[in-house]
Amino acid sequence: MKEIARRYPLPAFFLTAFACSWIVWLCLLFFPVKNTSHLLLISVIGAFGPAIAAIVISSILNNGSSGIPLVKRWGFFALLVCVIFPFAAWWPLLKGDPKDPLFLLLCAILSVLSAFVISGVLARNAGVQDMMASLGAWRICPVWYLIALFSWPLLLIGSSLLDKIFGARLLTPYFAELASIKPLSAVILYITIFLLGGPLQEEPGWRGFGLPRLQARYNPIVASIILGFFWQLWHIPLYFIGFYPFDTVQIALRFVEFLPGVIVFTWLYNRSGGNLLIAVVFHASIDAFPQILPAQSGRGPMFFDLLILIWAVTVIITDRMWERRHAAG
16 A cells, blocks of 8 residues: 555545545445434544545655654644634534533544644654645735635625625615624634634645645646546535535536636645645635625625636636646655
């Protein structure tokens, strides 16, 4: 297996990521879990497949020492578990019972996995530390934080306003809904999503490991299409186990609608210097703000897709994304 991983790191990464996630998710298909909070927790735990795969394959490709003391990582790991666990146990989405031992055990497993991934920035293995290092590289130009954090909610708000304007409806009720958002609750939800809701489970794999290696072979457009296809395919079992409502149209649309968004994601990752932290912040924004902002209605989703498409076309042209980059890998 190690020899295969060294010779074919990308196929080995994708196979490992899919295996780690799909085995967990398909167990829920064959052994259904009736408790909703247990189902959601197991589903989220299974989503660590891409991060775990990236860590495993990176450790095989470069098994040298990073020079970081082992105690430093595990001290940081223990601190992270203590910080993250409350966010898991009181995550409103889970609606779990604090008196349920299985619920608390699953929350603990989720917290441990998240802390393990984050503490990879201090990994003793050189391959893992190199791959995860930019997750801790927070001293970059603030504009990338602003884009990663606020571009998605601005697009959601803008598309909703366009829907109201072209529908000749009053804007006042929508602004009233925006004003009713509780800032503290929104911040807590965002942090919870950041730590537990997908970004840290996925981004070390998709953008941290996969994208740089794809861009070493292909231009950013082709690399985005390939990565986006596997990214969307990876999600499919979630429709069958009840994590997402089963809808064959929505499943098919994942493979059509993903492209502008993944192009923008690639552009932001490249422009920020391949910064994994920015990728996680952006992914958390994508997942959190649809839950924070008023729900879109009418033609809002159509205008949103149009705005994303315009953004994608703009960055393709301005960054000449048809030209191949020379990324490490």
